[in-house]
Amino acid sequence: MAKGYQYKKYTRSKFGSVVYFMFLLLAGAFSVLPLVYCIATSFKPLDELLVYPPRFFVRRPTLTNFIEIPALLGKMTVPVTRYFLNSVFITVVSTLLQIVFASMAAYVLSKSKIKFKTVFFLIIQFSLLYNATTLAIPQYLILTNLHLIDTIWVYILPTLASTTGVFLIKQYIDASIPDTLLEAARIDGAPPFRIYLNIVMPNIKPAWMTILLFAFQGVWSVSPTAGTIYSEELKTLPYVMTSVAAGGLARQGSAMACTVLLLIPPVIVYFVTQSNVMQTMSSAGIKE
């Protein structure tokens, strides 16, 4: 019976599917545990926070931690809206500029014949290997020399030199914009900037949506390098979270509640951009 039924071979057995999804569930559990713990803790009443050994789940969930936040924040020297506005301003400006700079550079690196193109691309690949901490001190000294310490630019300027963004957008332009399209625009008399704005940008939306996600999550929750920001009114939301947490063990619940609130925007941005991310990543592996 089964022999004649050739197609059988290509549908997985029930048992097989169960094994696969057990594996998926298990791995998924590892992935979400910290977040679940974070959320659970934010709902714990005081006595459960102090219990030893600490429990993973909350027994009697309460909203006290969230309700306490405004009161705790009221005690800060600068109103919390200021931190919030700082965070929003920095995130928006930095993300926007990153997208503009990276896409402009990527467009040229992908489509034009300017000199040093290979040099630039080598620089990109090389600098992917250096992480932020390695460059932090030289960057700090440069910011000092530029007299930018204790200004809002400390947050924004270093993020603009993003190499991942240029790399991903360049790969995407290579794969999705044919030369003939640009040629046609040129013959129709479109000036270069117009071509970039009206032809290239709409066509590479998935690529810049991806950069939007990465840039956003990179900037949103970043704390500045030690020593670059002194003024209270230039600090951002993560600082608020740390200072709530500094209130001691009894404040841990509220600190966790702040964390949960702080996590919401990146998660929303992820769900908005996720289908684009997938599209961009598929062009990343096409050429080196």
Added chain:
Amino acid sequence: MKKRPQGIEVIKRRYGYMFVIPWIVGIIIFVIVPLINSVIYGLSDTNMTPQGLETHFIGFENYYKLFAQSADYTNLMAESFSSLFTSLPIIVALSMMLALILNQKFAGRTFARAIFFLPVIIGSSVVMTKLSSFSMQQGIMETSGMAASQTSSYMNVINFSELIAKLNLPENIGKLITDWLSNTFNLIWSCGIQILLFVAGLQTIPEQLYEVGRVEGISKWEEFWFVTVPMLGRVILLVIFYTIVELFVEKSALVSKATSLLLQQDYSTSSAMLWPYFIFTEIIIAIIVIVYKKLLLNRWE
């Protein structure tokens, strides 16, 4: 002889430069100059003075100190490299398996993908630091728990060791399970981008290839090795590259040691520590890429 570009060509190039300049300036100021400075610090004796950083050229003395005077540095280096060779194959295989499952059609697929991407969304942020520092404070409360919390793995948060202890297993087995769980945990948390790359890669494989396979009557196993893997050739290379960078740069004991020296304002030693390490990393990446291309990619394409 090469003709100099004229007329419209010149204008086109000028626009080209105009488009790259904002980014290039950023790269020069915040990446290239810092890199060069770090080479200089590595070769000199640095002193932080109120007027700024004072450097005094001393040649390779910093390197001599690192390599010849104590075994710490070479040990750290060996540790970083050995952890690379155990983690790399596991991460690549694991993320590929998960991507294969996530690429199938099932209810809640978007949600499932989001879950595996979570580490990327929240992992690098201050939130994660908060999570581990939170567990650290509890660790201090436990008094004896200090050593455990210093491993700074996210596992502290969940406190599996407590759970395992409750099971009344023999001590060795309990420790084995805890280690295994904590490793699995760290590995899965390093898979986010890789899974994404693989799923995206899987979607670019034309369905016809699988159809041909089906007509020819190949098994699932053959289909995987003769269609899926070769078609993912370049994606696998990208994943390997990415994983090495991640493991080397973000999660290595040596880099965190160097960072802690930075915070103590010992710029010269810290820079000197990083350069040989990065050069070795580059060499390893070059070897892997060349071998992979010669042995596998050429055959597949």
